[in-house]
Amino acid sequence: MEEYIQQFLTNKKLQGISEKSISAYIIDLKQFNNYFNCSNEEVDICFKKHMTSIINNSQYKRNTKKRKIITIKMFIEFLNKEYHFSIKSLPNIVIRKETKLPKTLSSREVSRLINYIDNIHLSSLTKERDRLRDKAIIEMMVNLGLRISEVSNLNIKDYNDGNVIIHGKNNKERLLFLTTHTSKKIVQDYLECRKKYFPNLKETAFFLNKYGERLSIFGVSNIYKKYRNLSKINTSSTPHYLRHSFATELLNNGANLRDIQELLGHSSISTTEIYTSVSTLRKQKVLSTYGFRNNIDA
Incomplete structure (x- = not known):
């Protein structure tokens, strides 16, 4: 041969x-x-x-x-x-696509991100207006697992005292809820500021740029990157890490897959199942670090 x-x-x-x-x-x-x-x-x-x-x-x-x-x-x-071999044609071989595990932020990183926006002191009212908006955006992404497109597409009429209608992929709508007083207050503070700075605005968008127009997906992404860098969390992370972190945190705390699927707006449960791999890896890491035998052998 x-x-x-x-x-x-x-x-x-x-x-x-x-x-x-x-x-x-x-x-x-x-x-x-x-x-x-x-x-x-x-x-x-x-x-x-x-x-x-x-x-x-x-x-x-x-x-x-x-x-x-x-x-x-x-x-x-x-x-x-x-060479006139007569090797029979072999059947078509399908090579399965590799499943990439979703990348997440740690709970500590999420806390650092939120705390940075909470504690930053700004000199001008305009910057404070932007901070309140940015804080509301991060709060919603962390607690509702939103895509940046869903943040951008949100309208004033979609929000009512913590109840949020999300416009997802393929025009699918889902109803989500901000369940804590803190989250609701953060959003309410932004809405009051929005009304103060743009009192006669007819724009229907929930989140606005400095011109009083709908904040684009690039605007949302840039806001995340800005605070990501300032708070010194994972510098390669993207806004979608917050969505992955949201789902993984729910799973780690006992939420069932079907509920997580509905919260994320996935059309298929198989898309949601990838988070079980992340959860399993985390369990393995915890056991290898804190397991009884590991501490005896240390």
Whole structure:
């Protein structure tokens, strides 16, 4: 088999394939050759089993699996065409998409973010107006798990004493609630300030920019980034971390998945289930840090 591999590589070099790709082919086909040399099975079965082992190897990332499978398929095609092998066509292999775990802020980071906005002292009334708005935005995102688009799309008529109608993806509406006196007061302070600075405004948007117009998603994102940097929490975090943190906190405190799905506005429970992985990892970390046996062995 090694001779055929060398011919395949020579053929690819003559085609002008890059050195980087050739190096990848060498690695992939060397692995197959090692497998082939240790097996007494027919070539067809060897190829099939080797490809299956690639798919099932949890140490390979999705792109690595795809590359290795493509290399093997090209090699099979080469053998059939150039050397008249009759390796049967293998079934289409589906490589599942990798599920990325949602990234969150710690409870301490969320507290630092909120406390910074609470305690900052500003010199001008205009800056204080913006602070009250920003504080209300962060409060809603932390306690309701809102997307930035949902913050931007919020209208005055959607809010009534802590009851909030959220306009989510695909124009789906859901009703959420600010349940604490503190959260309601933060929003009410902003609304009073909004009315004071823009008394005759006909704009229906809940959150306004300095021109009295609807605050855009970029405006919401920039507000988060501003206080993220000032409060010195995770500098790579985005506003969506607050949504993930909201969901994970609910799950960690015993909320059921179906309720979290409705609160987040997910159309499918499978989207919400990803938070169970984050919760499981956190449980493992807690047990490995504070478990009885760990403290004995320390």
